[in-house]
Amino acid sequence: MHSIEVDQLGKRFPGSARDVLTDLSFALSEGECLSLLGPSGCGKTTLLRLLMGLDVPSAGTIRRAPGLLEAMSYVFQEPRLVPWRTCLENVVLPLELTGKSNATLRERALDLLQQLGLADRLAHFPGELSGGMQMRVALARALITQPKLVLLDEPFAALDERSRFRMQDLLLELKSRLNLQYVFVTHSISEAVYLSDFILLLDNTGRARDWRAIAFSGRDQLLKVTPAFNEVVQTYTRLFLEMEAGNPDLNIGGVRG
Amino acid sequence: MMAGARNLFVEKLPAWVFLAILLSVWQGVVAQGWVASYLLPSPLQIFDTTVELWPDIAAATLSTAQSIAWGLGFSILVGVTLALLFFAIPIARRAILPFCIFFQTVPIISIAPLLVIWFGFGQPTVKASAFIVSLFPILANTLTGLQETDPHLKELFRLYKPSPWQLIAKLQIPSAIPYMLTGIKISAGLAVIGAIVGEFIAGGGLGSLIDAARTQQRVDLVFSGVLMSSVLALTLVFLIETVSRILLGGRPYLRKS
Numbered sequence: 001m002h003s004i005e006v007d008q009l010g011k012r013f014p015g016s017a018r019d020v021l022t023d024l025s026f027a028l029s030e031g032e033c034l035s036l037l038g039p040s041g042c043g044k045t046t047l048l049r050l051l052m053g054l055d056v057p058s059a060g061t062i063r064r065a066p067g068l069l070e071a072m073s074y075v076f077q078e079p080r081l082v083p084w085r086t087c088l089e090n091v092v093l094p095l096e097l098t099g100k101s102n103a104t105l106r107e108r109a110l111d112l113l114q115q116l117g118l119a120d121r122l123a124h125f126p127g128e129l130s131g132g133m134q135m136r137v138a139l140a141r142a143l144i145t146q147p148k149l150v151l152l153d154e155p156f157a158a159l160d161e162r163s164r165f166r167m168q169d170l171l172l173e174l175k176s177r178l179n180l181q182y183v184f185v186t187h188s189i190s191e192a193v194y195l196s197d198f199i200l201l202l203d204n205t206g207r208a209r210d211w212r213a214i215a216f217s218g219r220d221q222l223l224k225v226t227p228a229f230n231e232v233v234q235t236y237t238r239l240f241l242e243m244e245a246g247n248p249d250l251n252i253g254g255v256r257g
Numbered sequence: 258m259m260a261g262a263r264n265l266f267v268e269k270l271p272a273w274v275f276l277a278i279l280l281s282v283w284q285g286v287v288a289q290g291w292v293a294s295y296l297l298p299s300p301l302q303i304f305d306t307t308v309e310l311w312p313d314i315a316a317a318t319l320s321t322a323q324s325i326a327w328g329l330g331f332s333i334l335v336g337v338t339l340a341l342l343f344f345a346i347p348i349a350r351r352a353i354l355p356f357c358i359f360f361q362t363v364p365i366i367s368i369a370p371l372l373v374i375w376f377g378f379g380q381p382t383v384k385a386s387a388f389i390v391s392l393f394p395i396l397a398n399t400l401t402g403l404q405e406t407d408p409h410l411k412e413l414f415r416l417y418k419p420s421p422w423q424l425i426a427k428l429q430i431p432s433a434i435p436y437m438l439t440g441i442k443i444s445a446g447l448a449v450i451g452a453i454v455g456e457f458i459a460g461g462g463l464g465s466l467i468d469a470a471r472t473q474q475r476v477d478l479v480f481s482g483v484l485m486s487s488v489l490a491l492t493l494v495f496l497i498e499t500v501s502r503i504l505l506g507g508r509p510y511l512r513k514s
C-alpha cells in the first residue's frame with residue numbers, strides 16, 4: 001500500500017517561462033522516509049509544498065493514502081514561531097486551531113517539550129530562545145497533532161553542527177518509536193544519506209536525476225565515519241559534479257549555496 | 258533599576274540643562290525690561306499666576322481632561338470596532354472608508370460651529386470635537402495592522418484550516434496591536450487639540466480660560482493655560498503607555514521588520 005504516489009508531476013508558476021518541476025514520478029510506502037537533494041532553485045521546496053497541498057500542480061497527480069492529508073504536518077525552513085506566544089502556547093496552537101485541545105493533548109505538549117530539552121523554557125517567548133531551541137519548538141508544534149507524515153524543508157540548515165546531529169538523531173528516534181514517516185529537504189548530502197530510506201536527486205530543471213534506496217543495518221552518528229556511508233556520500237558527490245559539468249552556467253561554489 | 262534610573266538621568270541631563278539656561282535667559286531678558294512683561298511674562302510671573310489662580314486653572318484643566326478622556330475613549334471604541342468591521346466586510350470598507358477619509362480632511366475648526374448648533378454650549382460639543390479629530394488615526398492604523406499580517410504566519414495558520422474568526426482572533430488582532438497603539442498615541446495629541454478648539458467655540462475648560470485671558474490681556478494666564486494643556490497631553494501619552502504595558506502583560510507584539 002503506497003502512502004504517497006506522485007505521477008508525472010509538473011509545476012510552472014503563472015507568468016513564468018520555465019518549469020520548476022518536470023515529469024516527476026515516485027512512490028513511497030508507509031513508513032518510508034525520503035530526502036530531496038539538488039542544487040538551489042531545483043524545485044525541492046515547491047515539491048514539498050505540492051505534497052502538503054499548499055500549492056496545486058500544473059500537470060500530473062499526487063495520490064495520498066485515504067486520510068493521510070489530515071495526518072500530515074509541515075516544518076518550514078525557518079522556525080516560524082508566533083512571536084507573542086510562549087513556547088508552550090506555540091506548540092498547542094495547532095490544537096487550538098483544529099479544535100482538538102484537551103487535557104491529554106496538552107499533557108502531550110509538555111511531554112514533547114520535555115523530550116526536546118525545553119522543559120525549563122515553557123513560558124519563554126521565541127525571541128528569548130536560541131535558533132536551535134526555536135527549531136525544536138517548531139518540531140514539537142509539528143508533532144503535537146500526532147501526524148503520520150511530516151514534511152520538513154531544510155529545518156536544520158541554520159543550526160550549528162552539534163545541534164544538527166542532535167536533531168537528526170531525534171528525527172530517527174521518532175521514526176522508529178512512533179513509526180513516523182517524513183519527507184526531508186536538505187542541501188547536505190551527508191544529512192540526506194543519514195536520514196532517509198530513499199533519496200530523490202533533482203537537477204536544476206526540476207527533473208529526477210537519480211532515485212535510489214539507502215539501506216544501513218543501524219543508524220547512529222558513528223555511521224557517518226564508516227566506509228559504507230562514505231561510499232554513498234561519494235556517489236552523490238560524483239552525481240553533483242556530473243550535473244555541474246553539464247551546466248557551464250553554474251560554478252562549483254554555487255552547488256550547495 | 259538604580260543603574261537604569263541613573264542612565265536615564267544622564268541621558269536626559271542635556272535637556273534639563275538646556276531648559277534651565279532657556280528659563281534663566283527668558284527671566285533675565287524680561288527682568289531687564291528688554292521685552293515688555295505684558296507681551297512676554299517672565300517664567301516666575303507665570304508660575305506665580307498659576308499658583309495664585311490655581312483653583313480656577315485646576316477646574317478648567319479637569320474639565321478639559323474629562324472631555325479629552327470621553328472623546329478619545331469613544332474614538333478608541335468606535336475606531337477599533339469600525340476597523341474590525343471594515344476588515345471583516347470588505348464591501349463595507351469600500352463603501353464607507355472613502356467618506357471617512359473625506360470627513361478627516363474637513364478642518365475641525367470649520368465643523369465646530371455646527372457642533373455647537375447640534376450639541377449646544379459646553380462639554381457635549383467639546384467631547385464631540387475631541388472625538389471627531391481622534392477617530393481617524395485609530396481607525397486607519399488598526400485597519401492597516403489587520404491587513405498587514407505577516408504572510409509567513411498566515412501561511413502557518415492556514416496549515417490548520419482555521420475559521421475566519423480564529424484567524425482574526427489569534428493572528429490578525431494580535432498583529433494589529435502595535436499599529437493600534439501608534440494610532441491611539443497620535444490620536445491622544447489630536448484629542449487635546451480637538452478639545453481646546455471645541456472649548457474656544459463652545460466654552461468651558463482650558464480653551465475658554467485661554468480665550469478669556471486673551472481678551473483681558475492676561476498673557477501670563479494664557480501661558481498658564483498653554484502650559485496646562487501640554488501637561489495634559491504628556492500625562493495622556495504616559496497613561497496610554499502604562500495602561501497598554503499592563504494590558505499586554507509583557508507579550509512581545511512586535512511590528513514585523
